[in-house]
Amino acid sequence: MPQYLQLCINPGSTSTKISVFENDELLIDESLSHSTAELAKFARIGEQYSFRRQVITDFLAARGFDIKRLNAVVGRGGLLKPIPSGTYRVTDAMVRDLKEAKRGEHASNLGGLLARDLADTLGIPAFIVDPVVVDELEPVARLSGHPEIERRSIFHALNQKAVAKRYALTQGKEYRELNVIVAHLGGGISVGAHRRGKVVDVNNALDGEGPFSPERSGGLPSGDLARLCFSGKYSHDDVKKMLTGQGGLVAYLGTNDGREARRRMEAGDSYAGLVYKALAYQVAKEIGAMAAVLSGKVDAIILTGGLAYDQTYLVPWITEAVFFIARVEVMPGEGEMTALCAGGLRVLRGEELARDYE
Numbered sequence: 001m002p003q004y005l006q007l008c009i010n011p012g013s014t015s016t017k018i019s020v021f022e023n024d025e026l027l028i029d030e031s032l033s034h035s036t037a038e039l040a041k042f043a044r045i046g047e048q049y050s051f052r053r054q055v056i057t058d059f060l061a062a063r064g065f066d067i068k069r070l071n072a073v074v075g076r077g078g079l080l081k082p083i084p085s086g087t088y089r090v091t092d093a094m095v096r097d098l099k100e101a102k103r104g105e106h107a108s109n110l111g112g113l114l115a116r117d118l119a120d121t122l123g124i125p126a127f128i129v130d131p132v133v134v135d136e137l138e139p140v141a142r143l144s145g146h147p148e149i150e151r152r153s154i155f156h157a158l159n160q161k162a163v164a165k166r167y168a169l170t171q172g173k174e175y176r177e178l179n180v181i182v183a184h185l186g187g188g189i190s191v192g193a194h195r196r197g198k199v200v201d202v203n204n205a206l207d208g209e210g211p212f213s214p215e216r217s218g219g220l221p222s223g224d225l226a227r228l229c230f231s232g233k234y235s236h237d238d239v240k241k242m243l244t245g246q247g248g249l250v251a252y253l254g255t256n257d258g259r260e261a262r263r264r265m266e267a268g269d270s271y272a273g274l275v276y277k278a279l280a281y282q283v284a285k286e287i288g289a290m291a292a293v294l295s296g297k298v299d300a301i302i303l304t305g306g307l308a309y310d311q312t313y314l315v316p317w318i319t320e321a322v323f324f325i326a327r328v329e330v331m332p333g334e335g336e337m338t339a340l341c342a343g344g345l346r347v348l349r350g351e352e353l354a355r356d357y358e
Contacts, residue, residue, distance in 0.1 A: 004348045005069050007118070008340040009056065010076040011110040014039065016052050019337040020065065024345065029337070032059055045105045046098065049113040056114070073119040074344040075111030076336065077131020079104040082153060085134045085161060085198075086355045087343040090116040090126040094357040104206075108132065127354060129343030130157040132206070136198040141293075153199070154206040155190035156305070162339035163304045163331045164194050171299075178299045181290045181326070183283055185307035185314070186334065187256060188244075189213040191283065193290040201293045203286060207244050211282035214256040214307075217247030218282065249275065258307050258314070265313075280314050284321035291325045298326035308332035 003022055010017040014036070020028040032055050042048045060067055075090070078098050088094070090112045098109045112128045119126035134157035144151045160182040161175075168175040176197030183191045189212075190205035203210025203219075212218035220243075229239055242251070250256050252275045253264070264272035291298055301322055307314055309332040319328045346352040 002349075004071045004345060006072045006074055006341055006344050006348075007056075007060075007067070007070050008074045008337050008344070009111055009114050010336055010340065011052060011107045011114065013107045016056065016110075016114075017337060018056055018059070019341065020060075020070075021341040021345075024338075024341060026337075028060070028063060028065060030059060032056065044101070045107055046101055046109060046113070049110050049117065052110060053114055053117055056118070067118070068122060070122060070124055072125050072127060072344050072348060073115040073122075074127045074129060074340045075113070075115030076108045076158070076340065077128035077133070078109030078111060079106050079154075080131055080133050080357065082133050082135035083131070083357065084136060084355070085130055085157065087127050087129045087347050087352060088131075088355045088357045090119070090128060091357050094128075097357075103133070125347075125354070127344050127347065129340050130161050132157055134161075134199065136200060137202070138200045141201040151209070152204050153202055154204045155192055155199070155202045156184035156186065156188070156205065157199070158339045159184055159304060159335050160190065160192050160194070160199065160202075162335055162342065163302050166331065167300060167302055167329055179294050179297050180300050180302055181287055181294070181298055182302045182304060183287060183318070185213075185283065185303060185305035187213060187215045187306075189216070189218070189283060189305075189307075191286040191290055193293040195294055201290060207240070210286050212248040212279060214249040214258060215245055215247065217243050217251065249279070258310060262310060262313060276313065277317060280317035281321070284318050287318070287322045287325070291322075296325070301326050301328045302331055303328060304331045305334065306332070 006021050008019045014034050016032045018030055019026060080097055094112055095116055098112050101109055115126040132154050135153040137153050142151050164180050164182055165175045168178055180194045182194060188205040190202055191210060192199045192202035209219050249261055253261055253272055261272050261276045265276055287301055303315055308330055315330055347354045
């Protein structure tokens with residue numbers, strides 16, 4: 001079997017995770033941190049890609065890895081236009097959209113830019129895999145209740161798709177043969193209804209639907225939110241931060257760390273316990289909603305993401321509330337680097353055709 005070397009890149013707000021895989025074997029895995037002072041030099045996130053590219057190449061050179069050995073570079077997908085699931089070539093059109101950031105500034109936008117920049121110097125392909133804008137919603141799921149606002153599919157597509165496929169393999173089946181509900185429990189929380197290989201409904205995990213999370217407020221009562229917006233106390237930017245970044249656990253407890261909420265609860269802080277339990281309660285409610293989307297025909301409920309490591313409190317609380325729907329499988333962690341590798345590898349091996357972003 002041919003040996004394929006891939007560099008996978010996952011940019012975060014203050015770090016860039018990189019992994020080098022030989023086929024599916026992990027050779028190098030590192031999170032490269034960037035100081036506030038280093039990033040303050042750039043007015044926009046998109047302007048950081050040359051700086052981050054240099055950090056990556058310097059690190060790999062220091063490790064003695066020759067990037068000329070690479071067969072492909074795979075980046076985390078950003079806020080692009082809505083697209084179906086799959087592995088995409090980083091085209092000129094994608095580079096333009098990522099640089100212009102018309103659909104939002106986000107560190108993940110750098111994934112495709114970095115992949116393309118590095119790949120072009122080496123004469124190899126650059127890909128992204130299942131970006132957050134993967135959109136497979138059914139028409140009925142797009143209606144919000146008012147024509148001025150359409151529901152959008154923005155969720156943890158990379159990890160949701162990866163764990164659903166991995167679960168299907170454990171059952172000796174194809175992903176497209178199953179109906180599963182996947183709850184990604186991280187800094188943001190997304191709960192998706194996967195029907196026969198497509199995510200037909202999912203909450204917008206970026207800015208205003210579904211359960212609250214460590215950093216997001218989730219779905220808020222709309223009338224009260226409207227009154228707050230026009231109270232004169234807050235600017236538009238203030239409200240955006242309340243919804244994303246300073247909502248959820250941060251707003252209630254001043255921390256985005258579920259472990260800290262758990263520690264306070266165990267130390268006797270009843271309010272911390274109530275908030276932490278409410279997070280589980282809202283996740284369970286959303287799982288119930290997605291079960292209705294699937295007409296109750298659910299093969300499994302999968303709990304994934306960093307918070308799924310809490311199998312003392314959070315996972316049991318959710319499981320107790322939803323086990324009547326279907327069996328609950330716990331697959332903790334992000335798994336994003338492995339998912340990026342798998343997407344690129346499927347194309348390199350000819351198991352899947354790369355899609356073109358236009």
